[in-house]
Amino acid sequence: MAEIEINHLNKFFGRSQVIRDMSLTIESRSFTVIVGPSGCGKSTLLRMVAGLEKIDSGQIKIAGNVVNNLPPKDRGIAMVFQSYALYPHMTVFNNMAFGLKLEKKTKSEIKTRVNDVARILQIEDLLNRKPKQLSGGQRQRVAIGRAITRNPKVFLFDEPLSNLDAALRVATRIEIAKLHDSIPDATMVYVTHDQVEAMTLATKIVVLSEGQIEQIGSPLELYERPNNLFVAKFIGSPAMNIIPVSISKTGKDSEAKVTEEIRLALNYNIQNKDMNKKFNLGVRPENLVLAKKPDNSIRAKISLVESLGEYALVYAQIVGGHLSQNILVKIPGNPLIEKGQEVFFQLEKGKEHLFTEEGTRYISANK
Ligand SMILES: Nc1ncnc2c1ncn2[C@@H]1O[C@H](COP(=O)(O)OP(=O)(O)O)[C@@H](O)[C@H]1O
Numbered sequence: 001m002a003e004i005e006i007n008h009l010n011k012f013f014g015r016s017q018v019i020r021d022m023s024l025t026i027e028s029r030s031f032t033v034i035v036g037p038s039g040c041g042k043s044t045l046l047r048m049v050a051g052l053e054k055i056d057s058g059q060i061k062i063a064g065n066v067v068n069n070l071p072p073k074d075r076g077i078a079m080v081f082q083s084y085a086l087y088p089h090m091t092v093f094n095n096m097a098f099g100l101k102l103e104k105k106t107k108s109e110i111k112t113r114v115n116d117v118a119r120i121l122q123i124e125d126l127l128n129r130k131p132k133q134l135s136g137g138q139r140q141r142v143a144i145g146r147a148i149t150r151n152p153k154v155f156l157f158d159e160p161l162s163n164l165d166a167a168l169r170v171a172t173r174i175e176i177a178k179l180h181d182s183i184p185d186a187t188m189v190y191v192t193h194d195q196v197e198a199m200t201l202a203t204k205i206v207v208l209s210e211g212q213i214e215q216i217g218s219p220l221e222l223y224e225r226p227n228n229l230f231v232a233k234f235i236g237s238p239a240m241n242i243i244p245v246s247i248s249k250t251g252k253d254s255e256a257k258v259t260e261e262i263r264l265a266l267n268y269n270i271q272n273k274d275m276n277k278k279f280n281l282g283v284r285p286e287n288l289v290l291a292k293k294p295d296n297s298i299r300a301k302i303s304l305v306e307s308l309g310e311y312a313l314v315y316a317q318i319v320g321g322h323l324s325q326n327i328l329v330k331i332p333g334n335p336l337i338e339k340g341q342e343v344f345f346q347l348e349k350g351k352e353h354l355f356t357e358e359g360t361r362y363i364s365a366n367k
């Protein structure tokens, strides 16, 4: 059981604060993915958990023990980096055995352990090779193997797939997911800037921005109920459309005004005090559908259709209003529409997201 508890953690580099009063509990045996744009502090956070970076203030506990002053080797963790950091002059076997030798395990124990792990990762044939004789994907598997052999309670992964090409990334991602199944007692913390990796691997996702937590939840919770515009735009691909609107009807039959001509019924119970206020209407590309009638729909002019066979991505511009507002719509199959045409799109009922002008989710009274 290795829960990680982070309490009021702060970290500065010079004057710039990289981690801001962060508190977070990572449940034992979870696969927690920390996701956020480049530079938001993901690696710094992971390195503090590993003991590779000094903490300015706050506390980190692993399995109930405060580890602030413990050296990395005593924390019961193993870390896998983006750069594989293998020893170039050692064979795969010796790379994987290195940590066990330091722990003074016997030769036969080491041999059994390395062979067991090599079997899990399907690298048994590579044990006598040197790292330079391996492909990128194989090197990454060896790096993961080296982490597993020491049987850590906690695995820390820092963007382990970003040096791999697209096909290998997907294959290795699936292997990492299986790895979690095959060592279910381990707690895995995985850092990435790639929301697809986060959505596919995580039991729980922590979204970071500028050293702060924006939201924590399961992949579907974040997708279906983003707390704010940052999460709304970050999770989901292609990204959610954000359309500035004002409220033109309150109560249970509320309505948003996009332009003078375009009014959309909302599935929110909106308070009277919010009449005429500005809001941001969020709609995912897959939640807009082609409609025949102009009422309760967005009139838009098609600017580009990308047909991918299974679905089409339709880029369009809302007609009317003084600002040019682009939208992206994902339509299943092969829609018979083309560039230059004007069409109507309706919101799938109940699938819209309403955010205040400041960007927080609007909490509807019961509807
Ligand atoms: N050793 C360092 N010295 C100074 N600034 C650093 C150092 N490491 C990281 N930073 C800065 O801290 C911020 C967060 O970095 P990092 O944790 O690497 O982000 P991420 O992993 O999310 O891309 C960035 O602005 C980065 O430039």
Ligand SMILES: [Mg+2]
Binding pocket: 042, 043, 044, 159
């Ligand atoms: Mg990083």
